[in-house]
Amino acid sequence: MNLPESVGNRIRELRKAKGWTQEQLAEAASLHYSYIGGVERGDRNISLETLEKIIAAFQVPAVEIFRFEDETDRRRALDEHMTLISDRSTEEIAAITKINREVIAAIDMSGDKNTE
Template identity: 45%
Template sequence: MTELRNTVGDRIRAIRKAKELTQQQLAEISNLDDAYIGAVERGERNFSIDTLEKIVVALKIQPMELFQSINDLNEVEVAQRGAIDEYTVTVSELNVKQIGTLKKIVREVREAFED
């Protein structure tokens, strides 16, 4: 079971960093201790579903986002996952009009790379 715990911990760390949060800030938002957050991220703690829910709510993510391992990914796929995490964070903080604008920008950038 350690592999799954490590995968979840790695994803919590990656998403927290993509949101530019410190362990202390995540701890405060989730009503957990910062040392506990660190232990969860390192896969050292066998945490409960209730604790996982607090972290998911604090990070404003879907639980399934924590179960996607990067261990079997190549360098490009790891970079893609990091970009997706950052994009997800950005989109989660925008309103509908801003999301539409961002989508247009992404389309234009994608088209620029196709030339």
């Protein structure tokens, strides 16, 4: 698979994780929906400016576009988590992170009890 196809597949994965149609992504990125389809198929040689618009629409770090892992349940779950918190304020993200730490600590403690 070449780079345009890999980037296109990753954009499709992120779009689907956000629950968006190609039209919704196109609108959020100020692009035409048929262009998004071409990008996702790897048919378009996407410019950095266009890629920047798509990244901004997703509200994810740029590195997320280049995470070319096999699609797994874990990756989908992480993408969904990113999507859920992407529109939240910094304060809300900090609160969610604190709660997540507490939940993980409780899970870890529960696991320790099960191994005794």
